[in-house]
Amino acid sequence: MSREPGTGLSHSLSRLSRKLPGNRPIISGVILLQIVFLMLPTIIVFIVSFQPGDIVRFPPDGFSLSWYAEIPEQDQYISALYRSVVAALFCTLFSIPIGILTAIGLMRYDLRFSNLFQIYFLLPFTVPLVVSGVILMIIFGELGYIGQLWTVGLALTIINIPFMIWSVTSRVNALDPNLENAAKNLGSDELQTFVNVTLPAIMPGVVTGSLIMFVLGLNEFLVSLIITTTNNVTLPVVIYTAIRSNISPLIAAVASIYVLVAFIAVLVSDRLVGLEELLSS
Amino acid sequence: MSIDNNQRLQNLKWRVMDRLIAAKETLPREWYQSQPNWLGYVLIVPGVLLVSFLFVGLLLLAGYSVLTFDPIEFIVYEFTLENWRNFLTTEAYYRIFARTVGMATLITVLAVAMALPYAYLTVRTENAVLRKLLLVCLFVPFFTGVIVRAYGWMIILGQNGLVNTGLGVFGIGPIRLIGTEHGVIIGLLQIMIPFAIIMIAPAIQNIDRSLELAASSLGSNRLETFWYVVLPLAAPGIAGATIVVFTLTSATYAIPALVGGGRVDFISNVIYRALFNMANYPLAATFSISLVVVSSIIVLGIFRSIGTGTLGVTEGGTHE
Known part of the structure; x- marks a missing residue:
């Protein structure tokens, strides 16, 4: 050969x-x-x-x-981009601990009604997005929080959390519990075992999940359309409003930010975990 | 210098660990040594709370749907079935609901059918370049977002768009695609195919390659192998894809609003108008609950017949 x-x-x-x-x-x-x-x-x-x-x-x-040269002068796009990035970061960071705890809780413990819990954690997927938007608008509205940026971040976490739970779960499944037992057997404390054995083993899942959460958060449209006001409107909603009135190439230049982000995200995930990995989780 | 920093970082790490361990040891010993089963319930509490927004919200919506709408005060806290009567007897609402379910079914069937060969080739091809190409062409659109792609379709399908310019060269057209069901179907399919591929691919990955080889060595051709071996074994992935694509399509807003130009409304567009143009929250709640009920019935039907498929988190057989 x-x-x-x-x-x-x-x-x-x-x-x-x-x-x-x-x-x-x-x-x-x-x-x-x-x-x-x-x-x-x-x-x-x-x-x-x-x-x-x-x-x-x-x-x-x-x-x-x-x-492209005109974008920096367009304050509405710049501030909306900033808000989108902050909201996406918020939802990514918030979902990491929740995803890890939920995945370990579901996989490592013999919970009663575990099937029920699984269906429950699929609610963000089975409840149609438009309905999630209406729900969150009513809840945030009743509590008087409409118009604050963190509500967008929280909403993004709620509707996309299954992605994080999934990718961490597949890693928890792949981790042999004997490795953790070996660490403890060699005198490692429970917390040390978690930090030095469990966490590194599930890290690829966390990275994949974070990447998906961030990019989807950056792109989220429908729920943001419903729950945002002019105070906390995000970039997809601004682009949507703009294309409804005209389709000037300026909006294409702004939208190209997303094309670029998509290519970078694909490149980064290919380098970090491999695109195949993204598909199998 | 950097070694020094490294050393300091290590020291810090040890100190933090020591503190944490000390804190842990103030807890009863049996909690962390044998890890009682109820700890599992404690771990999932944050996740349960997070999702409870939706769970509580659904109940809240059901409540709203029987409140009275008043054009001046908006919501009057009086029980009424008027919203439901209004919804069930207005033909226009009915038609939009039927279109939503019908289109969602059509898109689901087409998207799954088109995703199957794509997912199969992505998983099974031995050509690394081809696989990478397929993966990139799957994830770039997936990561581009609905709005940008809807905008792309408007440029492609518009009056002076790519398609009509192309047809103009041959002296055909221009044909109208924006504001038609065809345009909406094209736009939706492109959004949904990546979701379907992502749900189906893991199931194909789990199929033992030797089963396909066995089928072909027993004399079945590629199509027969695909139909009798791959398809039945990929059922969990197909179930997952069906559920995800159907729920997403039935709740879609952007493509009907932009590519459909307001002429091909889905139920989401009506819900949005009820909320923001009429400020009729009870009616919006009624539509929402109906949408949830209809899609739940269909999802449960798929659960019953094929199982939770790739949606189930225990997939891969972990319960020892």
Whole structure:
């Protein structure tokens, strides 16, 4: 199986070509179409943002960064971006301890009604987002907290917490309890065992969960639309309001922040845990 | 210098640990040494409290749905079934509800069907480059958010958009896609396919590869193997994907509002208007409860027939 570098490349290329149209033409065609379908809306926003004129047209009438140069002057976008980042950070940091405790509680202890608890922890997914929005608006409204930024962070934590619980749970499952017992057997204190054995072992799950929580928090729209006022409105809601009136390339430039964040998030998760890992948790 | 800092950090860590251990040791010994089972309940308390917002909120909403709406005072705390009567007898509401459920069903079927080959190829391909490409094209849209993608679709499907410009080259069109059901279906599918792939892929990963090889060595072709071996074994993933895609689609707001241009309203759009245009909280609560009831019935139906699938946190068999 030893081969020279050159033949290795051509070998894998010929394998690729056999994989693509020849071998399974229909399946490959469908997948290729899906790739285009999935990527197109994201890419198009990015392309349009480099258009010099103020009318979106195809093919673009040139290349310019002028719309990007205007962003810093747009206070409404900058402050909304800041609020989005703060809310997303809040929900990420808040969900880490809750996710770890819940995952360990559910997995390591023999709870009665554990099936019931599992269904309960799926509530954020089974309750439609619009209903969660109405609920939180009524609760925060009754308590008089509407318009404060932390309510957005708390709302994001509530609706996305299952993602954190999941990714930590899969790590708790993978951790062999014998490792913890070995640590204790060697004289480690219970707390030391937790800090030095358990935590490092579930860390990849926490990292994956945090990444998902942060990016989803940054992107969250519907619940924010319902519970925010002009005081604490987040970037997706501002973009939504803006595109309803016009679709100037300026908004495309602002929206490209999200395209960039998405690419960075994919890159970072690939480096940290691997994209496959993201899929299996 | 850095060694010095490192040393200091280590010292700090030890000191913190010592304090924590000392604090722990003031607790009764058997609490931490044998770790009684009730500790499990204590651990999940923060999570339970967090989710209780939604649980309590659902009860609150059910209460609101039987309160009286008044155009001047908004809410009068008097029992009435008027909202429910209003909802059940108004044909327009009815139609929107039917459209929501119908579209959600259609999108679910299409998204799951399209996600299956994608997820399968992502998991099973031996080509590392192809796999990476598939993963990137899955997660970049997933991380881009609904609003940005809805905006992208508006640019693509609009009057002077990419599609119509392309058709114009051949002298066709322009065709109207914004404000039509077709446009909304396209937009929603693109949002939902990544969710479906993410739910299905782990189930395919759990399928023993040798079962597929056995099927093919016994003479079944690729399609038969996929249909008789992969599909039944991927059932938990399909169940999870169905539940997630259906609930998300039935509660969708942004795509109907933007790509649908207000002409293809879903129930969420009506709830939003009841809240902010009419300030009719009881009616909004009525719609919300109905949506929860309908989607719960469908989700429970899937739970019963295929199980919680990849949604269940015990997936992977951990209960010894």
